[in-house]
Amino acid sequence: MATTFQVTFDAADPRALGDFWCEVLGYVRDAPPEGFATWEEALTAWGLPEERWNDKNALRDPDGAGPRIFIQKVPEPKTAKNRVHLDVNVGAGLRGEERVARLRAEADRVESLGATRVTEGSELGDFWIVMRDPEGNEFCLQ
Secondary structure, eight states, X not given: OOOOOEEEEEESOHXXXXXXXXXXXXXXXXXXXXXXXXXXXXXXXXXXXXXXXXXXXXXXXXXXXXXXXXXXXXXXXXXXXXXXXXXXXXXXXXXXXXXXHHHHHHHHHHHHTTOEEEEEEEETTEEEEEEEOTTSOEEEEX
16 A cells, blocks of 8 residues: 655745745645635635635645645744755756756745745765745755
């Protein structure tokens, strides 16, 4: 039996954080339930007050290869370093300066989406860039 999993983020603004990760990963928001054209239509039909419409968000890989990402609203802000983080592989198959240039270009792109560049690192021929998403969650470009 195959095991599946999803990655869950706590967030202050699940919709905005979901939009960020959709752009970074090429993901899409989960489709609304069958019988509803939009999530807003479904939430209205279920009687959920509009102020709660941004309590949750879910994203998926349109090709079905990557894990689902679930984002839930929490009242407290992020206060410490992540114990788990995503590695976003944008330099696969590249080496040397070509790899470094590709990762730096991607870091520029995700910064334009609201990320923050933290540091660059290299070891044993590998190179990576540590970033933070708009809510401060660390991730690496590799």
